[in-house]
Amino acid sequence: MGRFTEETEEHSMFRSSVQGFIQKEVRPFFQDWEAQGIVSRELWEKAGAAGLLCPQVPEEYGGPGCSFKYNTMVIEEFTGEGFIGPVNNFSVHSDVCAGYLLGYGSEEQKKKWLPRMVSGETVCAIAMTEPGTGSDLQAIKTRAKRQGDSYIINGSKTFISNGQHADLVIVVARTGEESGAAGISLVLVESTREGFERGRNLDKIGHHSADTSELFFSDVEVPASNLLGSEGSGFGALMSELPQERLTIAVASIGAAQYAFDITRHYMEERTAFGKPIIKFQANSHKMADLKADLAVGWAFVDQCIKQHELGELTPANASIAKLWCSELQGKLVDQCLQFFGGYGFMKEYEISRLFNDARVQRIYGGTSEIMRELISRYL
Template sequence: MFRDAVRGFVKAQIAPHFERWEQAGMVDRSYWQAGGEAGLLCPQIPEGYGGAGGDFKYNCVVVEEIAYAGYAGPMTDYSVHSDVCAGYILNAGTEAQKEKWLPRMVSGETVCAIAMTEPGTGSDLQGIKTRAVRDGDVYRIDGAKTFISNGQHCDLVIVVCRTSDAPGAKGMSLILVETDRPGFRRGRKLAKLGLLSSDTSEMSFEDVEVPVANLMGAEGTGFATLMTELPQERLIIAYQSMAAAQRAFDITVDYTRQRKAFGQAIADFQNTRYKLADLKADLLVGWAFVDQCLEKHVRHELSALDASTAKMWCSEMHGRVVDACLQLHGGYGFMREYEICRLYADARIMRIYGGTTEIMRELISRNL
């Protein structure tokens, strides 16, 4: 029933506006209220905080359906808000923080972003330079962030920053920053290869003052919290890749059956059949593994190894699938008016955000 509701939402609230959003480089703000009213935002949040009290399978259904419909940008916006940010507040926030922000995130009144990456640091989170200096009952935050999803719409940002001079991970903390505070600045909306309708932005903090009560957890525990929450983020990215790869495959099967060359359908050539057979096998194996990982996750048994493996293998497989599918479209695949072209562009980020393939290999190698 929930999956059917999501499909109905996609047809009514995304499909009519998608091309305009792609051209504008961001969704309408009303998209957030619509998602809240339909129950698509943060379905895993307990009823006590305004949520539906579902498990993470509901989050995966939202991602699967929006991604499979071919709308990677709007899917990414919701996923960062619901599957990433909400998890940090639910699991690492204080009771006051949860009571204040989670109901607003469920309704779509508040849009949340997380600010990790900085202009000089990518995968190396321990190299961040954004500082939060305590001054009595407040922190004063200075620094710059980039590649922030929901950067233009967000009302609340989870900021990864340094609260001490301790080296490496020891001095890192997470602090909630409301975007209406003096000194907070939204930077430019970045032009990207794909995910055009998902706004990705720069942001800066210049002597931004927030109360000490905005600290999530204890000082210096930020990196540990990140490591605890990242497996869920990587699992949901694996689901994004699976659904988008399945979409690319399905539309390609239809195309090869209709397109003719040398007097027969492209699907009738042995090369095409064998290539599609390989892709089908990859998809079947991928779905089986991510579903196993999801079952572990809802039992709180998902390991960093499993999550890293799912993220790496599914995103790499996703890249192979869309590349092969575009090839089977021939020259038309390179045209933006054909959906496979957009799916190809949208796929490229999957091997980068949430931890690059190289980082995933490093994490997996530690378990050999």
């Protein structure tokens, strides 16, 4: 697609490699993964071998040491082909989990885990949400109690992306007795630890090929060296990394919205009513013009935010604006596009119906639209 500005020859070569990977390793198998509710484990290893995982990881930890723009290009190319489910899980691994290890991991933790994440040997998840907390991370109840040289972890998590495939989980847990944000820490938990249990792969209305799970921790013992950062620093770490996560959701939303627009325009050019293509009716063409204008604004602002992020200048407000605008636009756009398909849009065999379902969660995870508005309002 290449809708971002100031791209180099190296960027174009990377895009081409991502596009080739999608055509060979994703497109032929996507419908099977959607039906099974999970991608194959081999996809992770193939993506690692192709250089699609954790592009920003420095060479000293087994990565290519690219700028974060390469991460966003992976998302853009996958969503630009309609494959938002698989790239959602890749993004959690590459854009969220890797960021915590890079920013807060010890040298030993980085050397142990980052090369495996780059190769796809280790799939990583982050366990924040609990059944009773939702967006209120300060209310978590999962506890990691220090006992000698270990932490004993008890609690449960839900809506965890990569939960079925995860080999390593960054668990948000309470290590102190303080209420609220104080006393929250991040602890690394290997899936092989006794007492760690995966729940069911949750049945969602969209993103079917992106596994999403419940996770349970029953007296899970990990060494104290599995603490990520320092005790009590977890909430601050979460807040500092969320702008990057919200930016990647914005990229996914604008890419998926553009794909929905493109296939709808093609359909409207081919579908006739009363002797002419339905795109020739002024009511329809004007609505498409509005959507095209909204997309142009969204792409431009996301492009601006990526540049700011690479300079270390992306603010929480701008990340929230990008996430709010692009996810709300995606929802509005796919709803209107489905309408243009008429009765066929309500049929599962038409791709627009899947895009409609896939769009809904974009306004929820990574911070709901309501939370985004609250955050933006603080900077008025």
